[in-house]
Amino acid sequence: MLHHEIEGRPDAPPVVLSGSLGTTLRMWDPQMEALTSRFRVVRLDHPGHGGSPEGGDGSIADLGRGVLDALDRLGLSRVSFAGLSLGGMIGMWLAAHAPERIDRLALLCTSAKLGTPASWAERASAVREAGTASLAETVAARWFTPGHTGAEPYVRMLGEVSAAGYAACCEAIGAMDLRPDLRLITAPTLVLAGAEDPATPPAHAELIAAGVPGSRLVVVDGAAHLASAERPKTVTWHLLDHFLAE
Template sequence: MTVRLHHVAEGPPDGPVLVLAGSLGSTVEMWRPQLPVLAERFRVVRIDLRGHGGSPATPGDYQIADLADDVLELLDDLGLDRVDWCGLSLGAMVGMHLASETPERIGRLTLCCTSAHFPDPTVWQQRIAAVAERGTAGIAEAVVARWFTPGWAAAHPDVVGEAEEMVADTSDAGYAGCCAALVVWDHRDRLPAITAPTLVIAGADDLATPVEPHARTIVDGIPGARLAVVPGLHLANIESAEAVTGLLMEHLTTSTDSR
């Protein structure tokens, strides 16, 4: 059963459509650093994944395919046959699934700070247990500590506080359900099926999805994929906002023939 996803659309109504999907524990607000530039040229559709922000949660374990089905229903409702996609972490995993299983729906693909597989799912099993015990509010500080480098976080306490609020406000059921999807996530065999021009962006110091092996596995698996490494941990789109926005614009506006 799908859920109706909360979304926010901005930019020229007749512009090319770019969908932005965020990380586990985030909302549409995590993309604010990119919005001023992207919305000048694109119809930017920011979405909350199932159980996040304004999107309802369903009980039980999820799979990435479930989250992708939610997206396809939204695209159909909006009358969007084909879109460009930029996802970070969980949102990028949904993008990988869409690009391999419904390639006709995805134009250009950008995958930020993400993985095609977690060899050791223990961290996600522990996260499920922690949410069951303390709720998302009880894990928010520890989660966000892995999103930004310590020096950057110390210099931007307001951003850190907003990030902790995003996690704390995430539905317990939605957060745990998505963690369950990460426990079983393994898309390595499907990466070669992705035909969309793909940019992979990695945070140089990312603890959750390090360049080696996570970003490297994706780049090696998707034909023609390109890797860019920027400073920062897991939410590199915030810590290295200008660099990520520039890379994204270059990827979305470069002629396919020149790649």
């Protein structure tokens, strides 16, 4: 089972948070105070990330099934779901293939199709050879805008991720094409992009918003890929606004 933490009101509606490739569930710390005052919040680590064991077949579908298994074990039949980057990819798969399980959906700084299988295979190979710490400088430049001073805790998270777990998730992203699934998503959906995100630029969010019926697009100024960390108050406000909507 995926490593998880549950906080907030036990009787409140459940919200699941799933983060970026190369981070742990701690990446959501800036949102927790506000979310736990209104929801029962479940944070999950991807396989090989944080406290979750390595495993799986290296596909987005397998990662999605891992989340469904965790929800089943926790007795959660229907949840709202927020995913950033890889977490958003998993959220799209869940909302398209298990729509009865997703109440409201928030997709942050993510993509329905990202890069090529070859480019992701190359990154996976490099990480298996040199470890996740070898990515620190490159990843920090993608996660945050130039001059941002709060990157260090998130770069440390990257070092906590196993090389095999990171590489397997790279291969899942490389093989992924969720564009045909977008029209199947029926959950009310917020699509949020960082205006200065070099990893999943706003055009990726625009494609998702155009494909998901009735979705709403928000672009956050002054944010790169980890918008939830770089602009925490703005992102938290949009999550609350979306999840509390009638």
